[in-house]
Amino acid sequence: xxxxxxxxxxxxxxxxxxxxxxxxxxxxxxxxxxxxxxxxxxxxxxxxxxxxxxxxxxxxxxxxxxxxxxxxxxxxxxxxxxxxxxxxxxxxxxxxxxxxxxxxxxxxxxxxxxxxxxxxxxxxxxxxxxxxxxxxxxxxxxxxxxxxxxxxxxxxxxxxxxxxxxxxxxxxxxxxxxxxxxxxxxxxxxxxxxxxxxxxxxxxxxxxxxxxxxxxxxxxxxxxxxxxxxxxxxxxxxxxxxxxxxxxxxxxxxxxxxxxxxxxxxxxxxxxxxxxxxxxxxxxxxxxxxxxxxxxxxxxxxxxxxxxxxxxxxxxxxxxxxxxxxxxxxxxxxxxxxxxxxxxxxxxxxxxxxxxxxxxxxxxxxxxxxxxxxxxxxxxxxxxxxxxxxxxxxxxxxxxxxxxxxxxxxxxxxxxxxxxxxxxxxxxxxxxxxxxxxxxxxxxxxxxxxxxxxxxxxxxxxxxxxxxxxxxxxxxxxxxxxxxxxxxxxxxxxxxxxxxxxxxxxxxxxxxxxxxxxxxxxxxxxxxxxxxxxxxxxxxxxxxxxxxxxxxxxxxxxxxxxxxxxxxxxxxxxxxxxxxxxxxxxxxxxxxxxxxxxxxxxxxxxxxxxxxxxx
Numbered sequence: 001x002x003x004x005x006x007x008x009x010x011x012x013x014x015x016x017x018x019x020x021x022x023x024x025x026x027x028x029x030x031x032x033x034x035x036x037x038x039x040x041x042x043x044x045x046x047x048x049x050x051x052x053x054x055x056x057x058x059x060x061x062x063x064x065x066x067x068x069x070x071x072x073x074x075x076x077x078x079x080x081x082x083x084x085x086x087x088x089x090x091x092x093x094x095x096x097x098x099x100x101x102x103x104x105x106x107x108x109x110x111x112x113x114x115x116x117x118x119x120x121x122x123x124x125x126x127x128x129x130x131x132x133x134x135x136x137x138x139x140x141x142x143x144x145x146x147x148x149x150x151x152x153x154x155x156x157x158x159x160x161x162x163x164x165x166x167x168x169x170x171x172x173x174x175x176x177x178x179x180x181x182x183x184x185x186x187x188x189x190x191x192x193x194x195x196x197x198x199x200x201x202x203x204x205x206x207x208x209x210x211x212x213x214x215x216x217x218x219x220x221x222x223x224x225x226x227x228x229x230x231x232x233x234x235x236x237x238x239x240x241x242x243x244x245x246x247x248x249x250x251x252x253x254x255x256x257x258x259x260x261x262x263x264x265x266x267x268x269x270x271x272x273x274x275x276x277x278x279x280x281x282x283x284x285x286x287x288x289x290x291x292x293x294x295x296x297x298x299x300x301x302x303x304x305x306x307x308x309x310x311x312x313x314x315x316x317x318x319x320x321x322x323x324x325x326x327x328x329x330x331x332x333x334x335x336x337x338x339x340x341x342x343x344x345x346x347x348x349x350x351x352x353x354x355x356x357x358x359x360x361x362x363x364x365x366x367x368x369x370x371x372x373x374x375x376x377x378x379x380x381x382x383x384x385x386x387x388x389x390x391x392x393x394x395x396x397x398x399x400x401x402x403x404x405x406x407x408x409x410x411x412x413x414x415x416x417x418x419x420x421x422x423x424x425x426x427x428x429x430x431x432x433x434x435x436x437x438x439x440x441x442x443x444x445x446x447x448x449x450x451x452x453x454x455x456x457x458x459x460x461x462x463x464x465x466x467x468x469x470x471x472x473x474x475x476x477x478x479x480x481x482x483x484x485x486x487x488x489x490x491x492x493x494x495x496x497x498x499x500x501x502x503x504x505x506x507x508x509x510x511x512x513x514x515x516x517x518x519x520x521x522x523x524x525x526x527x528x529x530x531x532x533x534x535x536x537x538x539x540x541x542x543x544x545x546x547x548x549x550x551x552x553x554x555x556x557x558x559x560x561x562x563x564x565x566x567x568x569x570x571x572x573x574x575x576x577x578x579x580x581x582x583x584x585x586x587x588x589x590x591x592x593x594x595x596x597x598x599x600x601x602x603x604x605x606x607x608x609x610x611x612x613x614x615x
Contacts, residue, residue: 062304140226211331
């Protein structure tokens with residue numbers, strides 16, 4: 001039975017992705033709730049029916065009081081026995097069925113699936129953002145918004161049908177019931193409702209912004225705390241536990257203050273609501289008693305009015321909290337939209353084709369990129385790599401080496417100029433097809449918190465076990481992998497490596513990263529300090545593998561250890577974002593320029609960047 005309701009909506013249903021999602025709250029909620037529109041209508045109808053049944057029961061209790069006053073028990077039973085049995089059957093059978101259907105739609109069809117749909121689509125949207133987008137925010141804050149927005153949206157939808165629709169239907173039914181008994185009984189209810197609506201308006205105008213501020217503050221706490229945990233090695237290395245606690249305390253205190261401000265609103269609301277409910281009880285019940293004393297209302301009417309008023313008195317607090325929860329949830333959604341609803345800045349052109357790789361020529365034409373600044377980055381780079389050519393790139397830190405690679409991978413769009421692969425502008429082809437043709441080993445050898453096998457398979461998900469092991473052997477990783485064991489007793493290729501591969505040494509991470517790229521076997525190879533984390537003995541073995549990998553590929557290799565690129569076909573020296581020198585190793589030494597000075601000053605095979613910078 002539960003499965004029927006749980007499968008009424010598929011949270012993973014196909015939908016049209018957009019680079020510009022709605023930036024306003026209600027269009028955002030409406031867009032995400034499209035698959036639920038029919039279910040929402042059913043939920044609203046059921047909520048009204050449940051409220052109608054509750055009002056009907058109160059009316060019938062008043063009728064029972066009047067019926068019991070019409071004669072002896074035997075006479076009452078003879079006249080109304082069938083009616084009473086039918087009502088008992090309705091209360092025992094039909095009412096639970098109706099209530100069960102209502103809560104099944106809410107609890108089993110809407111709540112699990114609505115939040116799942118938003119989380120799935122939000123995560124899918126965020127994954128399409130560019131590298132630069134992620135670099136401008138806390139990973140923890142992004143994750144927090146992805147996690148807290150869906151349940152908040154689900155809570156808002158739940159309150160609409162569980163409380164708001166029910167409450168409106170109940171209030172209308174209560175007014176009709178009292179007015180039918182005596183028109184004057186509807187007057188105090190109407191006055192109370194107007195005062196109650198004013199209190200609701202006052203509360204909601206303040207709860208939304210207060211809730212958003214509180215949610216913002218919580219996200220900041222999460223971002224700062226996760227930042228400390230992610231960089232725990234640096235925290236411990238520099239003995240900055242106290243500094244991190246002070247850094248987190250500022251945001252925690254801000255979260256406390258915003259939450260306290262939010263709670264003040266609820267305290268005022270609660271006191272005012274208690275006073276209003278007192279007016280309701282006195283107004284409706286007192287008037288009903290006055291009408292009974294005048295002989296214009298029966299005892300049953302007084303009983304029904306009393307029961308109805310006490311029920312409303314109990315409901316009003318729940319309704320107010322439900323409304324508060326509704327608007328508080330909307331505040332959380334609005335805060336989450338600051339991440340989820342941001343447009344995709346770096347997109348494929350409409351109907352962009354896949355990269356048609358042919359020979360592997362890479363051409364940089366008047367390429368400039370400065371990250372939105374006046375200085376730094378690259379300026380007017382003109383460079384051609386012939387198919388299969390091996391190019392080494394050297395330069396001081398900040399010379400633009402990594403920027404060149406990021407532009408080739410289209411992690412950013414260049415400010416000016418083009419990058420062509422086999423004559424195709426990479427800005428005009430799909431990003432996925434471009435990156436599928438490029439294998440990269442970087443100095444930041446971060447791994448996924450998954451098994452060693454999963455990390456290597458990232459290069460080629462469809463690869464066989466034999467191919468995975470062969471790639472690991474070529475990367476000099478197979479032997480140490482077999483010795484791995486994680487806290488869950490998983491061994492070898494099944495062992496998990498920890499967040500960003502923290503359970504492995506730098507050299508081990510580098511070799512698994514290398515195995516991943518070997519398995520990918522892309523025709524363009526980028527090496528960014530590919531052996532920087534390896535000891536000399538392992539590096540010597542790895543270099544043979546790297547040189548073997550380079551055969552038949554177009555290669556760009558960035559290195560401070562010049563010995564690793566001395567055998568390249570050409571070496572380009574970058575300085576302050578421009579090409580300063582270009583040529584083979586021996587020719588550059590003969591020029592006695594920057595490269596020759598790097599070579600002469602390198603200590604242990606590295607460029608003396610600090611000495612050069614000091615000059």
